[in-house]
Amino acid sequence: MFNSIDSLTAFVHAAQLGSFSAAARHMGKSQSTVSEAISQLEIDAGVALFDRRTRQPTLTAAGARLLSHAQHVLHSHAALRQQALALQGGEEAQLGIVLSDTFQSQAFETLLTAFAERFPLLSLECLVGEDDDVLALLRSGRAQLGVMRAQGRYQADVSAQAMPGQTAMALYVGAEHPLAQVAQVDEAQLLQHRELRLSTYTSSQAGPHSPRCWLAPSYLLLLELTARNFGWAALPTWLAAQFGHGQLVQLKTANWPQATTLDLVWLRTAQLGPAACWLIEQLQHAGHTVAVR
Template identity: 30%
Template structure:
């Protein structure tokens, strides 16, 4: 057992990751600054110690076996955990995180997110306080998944209520009012209101794909048997609706300008009020332990949470999808 443990070094796991990403031993060797024979030898040592085959020798490319896929997956997770431990140690020493990863649902205001980034870097211009920001665009359950899987420290726009695992805290961000819109040349633009489900099901819906990889994806406002065009973000959904490729529910704050300009037609539907409650959540404890007070958080995360406590920030994230930049978030 100790021999198997000894071969699972960060270098060996990084080697597996490089081979899988580049697709060949030669390319991985160039990336790692080694010769291909050295990588081949290291992989064979790893296979012998674990008593498994990690790569299919029948393939010209570096094709992983099922065992290799599992080692790659768990190895990447372990490397992330090692990085997280190093970051936590540095945070204890300096107070500022090396990196802060923020998952942002694509339904929120991108303009406001970047205004917050500007304000953050202005704490110590031009580079900020030394914390690298990493923004992730997610959709529906993918926003929550990025947080609970450790890929994000802060998640903005979490959909639905969740049972909180240890070390996670959540607060309400606010409500979005969703409206059904179509292009002026769409067949439903002139249909009598309110639209019934029978009216909607005869026409293509534009839906945003849930970005969750492991959690059950969330499906919203789709009817059985309805034709669907699936797109990767809320912005692309708006573009598809503007082109008349289908209809869909979008935040009223996002489509209001287009409705006023005649580029979209808002239609009443025979359904309950389309209000969506969104949340923001963050990792409040280390190593899966109990959630701790704000004073134990990194200073970068503390700063972002302080901004989110302001009603103006929360409102801007939900409603400011266009227009001039605001200086009220600094």
């Protein structure tokens, strides 16, 4: 039942254009062919779709109810054809990218807009991860591309390309934290207070500066803890500016803020499709420079 796309197309066009003849002209077929296709559809459905007693056929109550379903089937069929053609051309069905919170680019939303227009059927998953977690997600197959703080050296299975520009990290506390009132903070003063430090799921970072240390796997969670005055943390300056909501104070400390560069990474063995390759090319030109001051 309803296994003819041509019959559904004739039904929808006749309903939208108001006559079988108009539907036939639109489809490039004879009126008798369109009329026969609709009649066959009515036999399959077991109901009359059009009232033919008037000069121009009009939808019956049943036809009106089935019209939206027919339109949905045709839309799904078109999407199926388009996806199949894309896959024939080598386009991947889905793509995962994991981004470090140190990456901030004003052009990123614009880039995603262009990506959506260029690859409308691709399923995109955007993940957040830091350091070793980025590489772990690549190796697990969950993601195919990653943007992370530059590591200098990578294992042999990782391809890395430096991204243009740089970002900045600075030390922050909440507005009501005792250190917020200190004009110049030294290391001894930091040691007297809890440190909020990044710790990836894959491996925790050893050697915290403070004996009392809380760990979290994302900079955004560290920001929330910092804003609640639980301790001090090194945070991306763009993240603090955008999400700190005036609750954070940047500490004046020797050797801070610090500039950091980012790498675009993927596995050498990965079979990257057109969408991933396009994204690599665009990300290599996505500026993310944040002033270090």
